[in-house]
Amino acid sequence: MTHQIPTGRRGFCRRGFLKAAAAGLGAPSIVPSSVFGAAAPSNRIHVACIGTGNQGSGILRRFMENDDVEIVAVCDVNTASYGYRDESQYLGREPARKTVDAYYGKKAGKSTYRACRTHIDFREVLARGDVDAVTVAVPDQWHAIMTIRAAEAGKDIYCEKPLSLTIAQGRAMVEAVRKHQRILQTGSMERSSRLNQHVCKLVRDGKIGQVKRVTTNVGFNNKVGPGPGWQPMPVPEGFDYDMWLGPAPLVPYHKDRCLYRFRFNYDYSGGQVTNYGAHSNDLAQWGLDMDDSGPVEIEYRRAVWLPEGSLFNTALETEFLCRYANGVELVCRTDKKPVGVRFEGTEGMVETTAYPWQARSEPASLIRAEFPSGKYSVDATSAHVRNFLNCVKSRQEPAAPVEVGHRSASLCHLGNVAIRLGRNVKWDPQREQFPGDDEANQLLTRPLRAPWKLADSV
Ligand SMILES: NC(=O)c1ccc[n+]([C@@H]2O[C@H](COP(=O)([O-])OP(=O)(O)OC[C@H]3O[C@@H](n4cnc5c(N)ncnc54)[C@H](O)[C@@H]3O)[C@@H](O)[C@H]2O)c1
Known part of the structure; x- marks a missing residue:
């Protein structure tokens, strides 16, 4: 569109x-x-x-x-x-x-x-x-505040994935970008890879028949944080820790809380489910033509956690299943395989991975006819940035606009809600609510530490 x-x-x-x-x-x-x-x-x-x-x-x-x-x-x-x-x-x-x-x-x-x-x-x-x-x-705890205020200030925005820290923040970002008529590109560069465009179009065009099952994967943690009893450290010179934390709770400094490693602490991110899942689940949503929607049920399967009191407190390993209204099932799990997605249909299969960017299909011709090696070596991030710049000038929607980024991040957040609660949840993708489930609805948002507010104008 x-x-x-x-x-x-x-x-x-x-x-x-x-x-x-x-x-x-x-x-x-x-x-x-x-x-x-x-x-x-x-x-x-x-x-x-x-x-x-x-x-x-x-x-x-x-x-x-x-x-x-x-x-x-x-x-x-x-x-x-x-x-x-x-x-x-x-x-x-x-x-x-x-x-x-x-x-x-x-x-x-x-x-x-x-x-x-x-x-x-x-x-x-x-x-x-x-x-x-x-x-x-x-870090993700800042995405909504910076995006919403940038939109209010009339700036166009290239915001990294996962677009949001929570589903409610993501919806507020969509509304602000639309209200202020800004261009927003989510940093989901997989959308600017011609190979992935081809894969997802094959699925949407019915070339593997009716889709039955989708598998996405997220990686294991690639860093190890300190366990219970960890000791605070002095804040390094030249590092504004209060401004790093921003809307997140005020807690003692430790180096493993901040640079890069923040993604393994729930105050700032959602672990590998949102980090890698923002790529693999984004591909799934795209192929399923669910860019402005989502599943109706999330089934808790499995989660492995570090001991209580560890600095890293997002799941080490997970598995959850998302069921869409049309009966398609998506299973997202921690896996050693490269981050990617596999679509299985009544007449074939197609899968694509990042790092390296390559795809495979059954029958093989679905991919090989267009990409004989099954690989694509063009730098997707450069193409994604170029697409954003073109859209800043043309005012056309970019490859990964705000609603797409919001819905893909939402899928990851929904998985995190189910694994944090350790149970199944029902989801209404139109109202963006867990029907009749107060406990789950409380996880739609998180408090912001004063004086931070999402918008400058409220
Ligand atoms: N698209 C991709 O493939 C991809 C890859 C890696 C990271 N990311 C995303 O990029 C974001 C950053 O991740 P990273 O790995 O670069 O983390 P990082 O810790 O390496 O870098 C974040 C930087 O932001 C700075 N920062 C923190 N709060 C700030 C503030 N209030 N104002 C200005 N600067 C602030 C930090 O000091 C740090 O230098 C995350 O959302 C992550 O998911 C996307």
Whole structure:
């Protein structure tokens, strides 16, 4: 479906540099035009990157490589440190700023160069008149607040998956993006892989017959956290811990709570069910044509937890089953296999995985006719970023718009609700409620630590 998003009060057009400068909200950057090749200033998208850690630094590079993008700011609560996904990664605000300045400096033929501004507080970024779009690549407890406020500020948004921390936050994000007529791309880059597009279209077009069963998988935890009795650590210099926690509960600092490892603590994320599940379950929803809906029942199968008091408190291993109104069953489980999805129908089967991106089908010709090797090596994240930039200009819906991101994240959250309660739950995907189930409905949302509120305007 192609859907045009009206330009609204601020679509993509050259915004008020002078107005912003006059308001003291950050002067425009001074990167010379020659750096951007054929991209005229009026056609250039000014991007600010919020969160420049493991994923944020990667997408920053993908944005920067486009000649019609100018990175005007980076924002991170960590000045610079090791301790991200791989110990060798040295990331944060200053390394990101240096990367941007070095890139433009090299293109401009200058050895010292300073154009990219740095911020610790994302609200300063959103107040700048010279920022058209933001990337949100921060822990999940921040996604809704930053997205909703960015939408209110008239920015377009590339927000990482899982789109939301809770189902209620996801719905609030959908409403804000629609209300303010913004472009939002969820960082589900699998949607920009031609191979996955082909796989999901095969399923939707009935090429494997009537779909009976879908299997998705999520990985095991790839980090080990401290067990019960862990001791708080001093907050490192240059790390704004209070602003890292934001709306999450105020608790003592430990390094394994924060950089990269936050995904294994329920206050900030939902474990591998939301981390990897946001990719594999997204593919499932897409193939099943359920992008604006979801299952009607979630069956609890299994969950393995660490001892009470461990810093990591999301499930180590899980399995749950989602039943859709049309009888299709989806089983999501922890597995060693690469993250992916398998669709089984009355006349065949097709499966696709990430890392490496490859697909297989029965009959084999379904895939091999289009992709003889079954593989696809184009960088899906670069394609996904390019799709977002095109949509910022055209105001068309991107590959993974806000409702898609919300519904795919919801499927993961629904699984987490069932495994946290240790029982089956019924779900109404239209009303987004667990009918007659107060205990489950309480897990639709989480309190925000004061003074944080989802929107600036309430
Ligand atoms: N699309 C993908 O394949 C993919 C891959 C990895 C991560 N992600 C997603 O990206 C997000 C970030 O994950 P990560 O692995 O990069 O984590 P990370 O910890 O490596 O990076 C997050 C960065 O955000 C910063 N940050 C935290 N709070 C902030 C705030 N209030 N303002 C500004 N900066 C803040 C942290 O200091 C850190 O540098 C998560 O939602 C994750 O699911 C997506």
